[in-house]
Amino acid sequence: MKLVFATHNLHKLKEIQKLVPKNIQLLSLTDIDCFEDIAETATTIQGNALLKASYIQEHYHFNVFADDTGLEVEALNNAPGVFSARYAGEHKNDADNVQLLLKNMDGKVNRNAKFRTVIALCLEGTTYTFEGIAKGTITQTPAGCNGFGYDPIFIPEGYTSTFAELSSDEKNRISHRGKAFEKLLHFLAQEKIIKE
Structure with a gap:
């Protein structure tokens, strides 16, 4: 079965490809020649x-x-949230987003935050959604070179390392995207589209 993951983000694609069973051929937007800028205006x-x-x-x-993810920081009234990718501007630069977030967190005692991912699946004309949440805290300085986005400044609950310091397998097990995707795979298995 062919299933499109609506992304050009190679980091996300690699994360998800590791979780997909062999009987699903995962395609990216690049694979289907979709290069339009799909407006994220919600x-x-x-x-x-x-x-x-x-x-x-x-x-x-x-x-x-398709998935969308936001980082919700308690001390910033759950910002950047839906604006996470373009927090520091429309150029969507990870390093700039991280620096702006750390600047806005300067002096804040409450460092609690959570990543929220929602996956929307359009399957044979019907739409379903799946949510995954990873709770944690924001660090004072970035650490680690794995992952992407805010990973270098997010320590997941129960850990002492940032997402960017974990291996991709470790991160997939506990991440917001991993949890949402697990729900998606479970649903596809229930629908007899894949074997668990």
């Missing part, structure tokens, strides 16, 4: 995931799933 993470997935199904006629 006010929620779930809304943006639904926008991306429904756009691909409508225009390319593939079964598809």
Whole structure:
């Protein structure tokens, strides 16, 4: 079965490819020659995931799933949230986003935060959503060179290392995206589309 993951992000694609069973051929937006800029204009993470997935199904006629992720920081009233990718501007630069977040956290005692991922699946004309959450804290300085985005400044609950210091296998086991994708795979197995 062919299933499109609505992303050009190679980091995300590699993370998910490790979890997909062999009977699913995972395709990226690049693989289906989709290079349009799909506007993420929704006010929620779930809304943006639904926008991306429904756009691909409508225009390319593939079964598809799309994800959107936000980092919600308690001391910043759950910002950057839906604006996580473009927190420091529309150029969507990871290093700039991290630096701005650390600057805005300067002097804040409460470092609690959580990553939230929503996956929207459009399958044979019906839409489903799956959510994954990873709770943790924001560090004072970046650490680690694995991962992407805010990974170097996020320590997941129960750990002393940032997401960027963990191996991709370790991160997948506990990450927001890993948890949401696990729910997606379980659903596909229940629907007899894949074997668990």
